[in-house]
Amino acid sequence: MAMIRINNLTKYYGDFCAVNNISLEIKKGEVLGLLGPNGAGKTTTLRILTCYMPPTSGTITVGDYNIHDHPLEIKRMIGYLPESAPLYHDMLVYDYLGFVADIRGLKDNRKEERIRELSQTCGLKEVMHRPIGELSKGYKQRVGLAHAMMGDPEILILDEPTSGLDPNQIVEIREIIKRIGRERTVILSTHILSEVEATCDRVVILHRGRIVADDRTEALRTSAGDRRNIRLTLQGAKAEDVSKVLSGIEGIYSVGAGGPEDGAIRFTLTCDPKKDVRADIYRAIKAHDWIILEFYQETRTLESVFRELTGEG
Amino acid sequence: MGLFLNWRHLLRKEFRGFFVSPIAYIVICVFLVVSGWFFFSTFFIFNQAEMRDFFQLLPIILVFIIPAITMRQFSEEINIGSYELLTTMPVTFPDVIIGKFIASLCFVAIMLFPTVAYAVFISLLGELDWGPVIGGYIGALFLGASFVSIGLFASALSRNQIIAFIIGMTICFFLTIIDKMLFFLPESLLGLFQYIGADYHFRNISKGIIDSRDLLYFITVSFIGLYSTHLVLEQRRR
Structure with missing residues (x-):
């Protein structure tokens, strides 16, 4: 069941096309990573989804509502943390969270309880009675996260939630996102690839306002591309013999051998990605008196996928 | 939930915001x-127990003070980006505008309140006619409402508070002095321009005569100001 349906969404700023005819469905309970270089259209897409600005054409439906006719209902379902958490500098953290709770329609006793819960979850206890303007960037980001989570929304939208945080805080925030992601729909935009690998079930890569990839995080890493590499290091073998034996196996395109190091030779096998040849390789090696020191399939990093899809030229 | 439900929370937030x-x-x-200085510098010379001079002075002072109060309302939000947080919460533009409007108006009322001491002080010196004084304060609130709505409109136009102040002040100043410029104008337009002038209507009320036409004028100006603010915010979304 699709929670969010984006249909042919297009947004122009003057002559500049920020989002170019994208369509996307996001299921309930999915953690979706929106990835892309700067200016790819991530923030614009999120801003349209949160009813901050209307699209030039196309529409988005959230549940039973669409952004043109029922923005208020959609806003009620969504908790949104904009990029770099632009909060009121003069307000105290506690007052600000109270204000958000009021807007989200929490009643008095529930409100106190919820603020306490969130100060716990987001680690805000020490700063509750300080003005937001005096906080460090990491704390501001956490206040922003508490802001987004206040109404216990069905959909959580986070625009670069970990930018400006130190590595410990990043881990904490990722944990929070994962925890929420078990019951809620989460969309997070980022250009940090490891973040997507650590938190998201699914990745959508945007480039120049278009979707260039949309797949499960795992699938995108292993199956993209037209070849896969297997690394092999053997001891007590001759390069020619190994090449002869292994090139005989169906699905292996070529065998490259490196120079001998301490009596071992390093091979790189290029194979058909649709066929798993590892068992065949093992059997072939077993038939000879070669010692396996290393044997692994190279998975492509998300970085290389990303560069391939969004690189210039 | 109805359309105008959240303005009360916004009102409280904005009102507190003034005092932090x-x-x-x-x-x-x-x-x-x-x-105080302008009023009392001539008060003892005239030797009259009345506040007419104070209320004559008030519009031109409010022309400068009220845009200074309202200039940050939208400009600052747009500038630091909290505007995005605010408008992606379940609130409507009318909620936001009404909240800011009433908060600013309450602030104007609080600002005017200490001057009631002048009236009390004068009533000790002589026989003070309270009618024009009460009328003057009612008029000041209506005038304040008009200027606040114009100030909010100016604030929505720019992310720069100084520019918002100057635009707001210019419009308020124009409305205040227009009926003093009447001798430049052809006779056929006199009535119209006199009616446009805020000071003219304020003078009527501060004489102690509360006429529905004058109140209607201030309500109309406030409404136009607030509605224009709404239009500017709608335009800002594009």
């Missing part, structure tokens, strides 16, 4: 010093 920064206290002090 020192600007509010500075504005109130400046207002009291300026109005």
Whole structure:
């Protein structure tokens, strides 16, 4: 069941096309990573989804509502943390969270309880009675996260939630996102690839306002591309013999051998990605008196996928 | 939930917002010093127990003070980006505008309140006619509402508070002095331009005559100001 349906969404700023005819469905309970270089259209897409600005054409439906006719209902379902958490500098953290709770329609006793819960979850206890303007960037980001989570929304939208945080805080925030992601729909935009690998079930890569990839995080890493590499290091073998034996196996395109190091030779096998040849390789090696020191399939990093899809030229 | 439900929370937030920064206290002090000094510098010369001079002075002081109160309302939000947080919460533009409008108007009322002491003080010196004084304060609130709505409109136009102040002040100033410029105008337009002038309507009320036409004028100006603010915010979304 699709929670969010984006249909042919297009947004122009003057002559500049920020989002170019994208369509996307996001299921309930999915953690979706929106990835892309700067200016790819991530923030614009999120801003349209949160009813901050209307699209030039196309529409988005959230549940039973669409952004043109029922923005208020959609806003009620969504908790949104904009990029770099632009909060009121003069307000105290506690007052600000109270204000958000009021807007989200929490009643008095529930409100106190919820603020306490969130100060716990987001680690805000020490700063509750300080003005937001005096906080460090990491704390501001956490206040922003508490802001987004206040109404216990069905959909959580986070625009670069970990930018400006130190590595410990990043881990904490990722944990929070994962925890929420078990019951809620989460969309997070980022250009940090490891973040997507650590938190998201699914990745959508945007480039120049278009979707260039949309797949499960795992699938995108292993199956993209037209070849896969297997690394092999053997001891007590001759390069020619190994090449002869292994090139005989169906699905292996070529065998490259490196120079001998301490009596071992390093091979790189290029194979058909649709066929798993590892068992065949093992059997072939077993038939000879070669010692396996290393044997692994190279998975492509998300970085290389990303560069391939969004690189210039 | 209805359309206008969240304005009360916004009102409370905006109203508190005035008093956490020192600007509010500075504005109130400046207002009291300026109005008090101008009023009392001539008060004893005329030797009359009345506040007419004070209410004559008030519109031109409010022209400068009120845009200073409202200039940050939208400009600052747009500038630091909290505007995005605010408008992606379940609130509507009318909620936001009404909240800011009433908060600013309450602030104007609080600013005016200490000057009631002048009236009390004068009533000790002589026989004070309270009618025009009460009328004057009612008129000041209506005038304040008009200027606040114009100030909000100016604030929505720019992310720069200084520009918002100057635009707001210019419009308020124009409305205040227009009926003093009547001798430049052809006779056929006199009535119209006199009616446009805010000072003309304020003078009527501050004489103690509360006429529905004058109140209607201020309500109309406030409405136009607030509606224009709404249009500017709608336009800003594109």
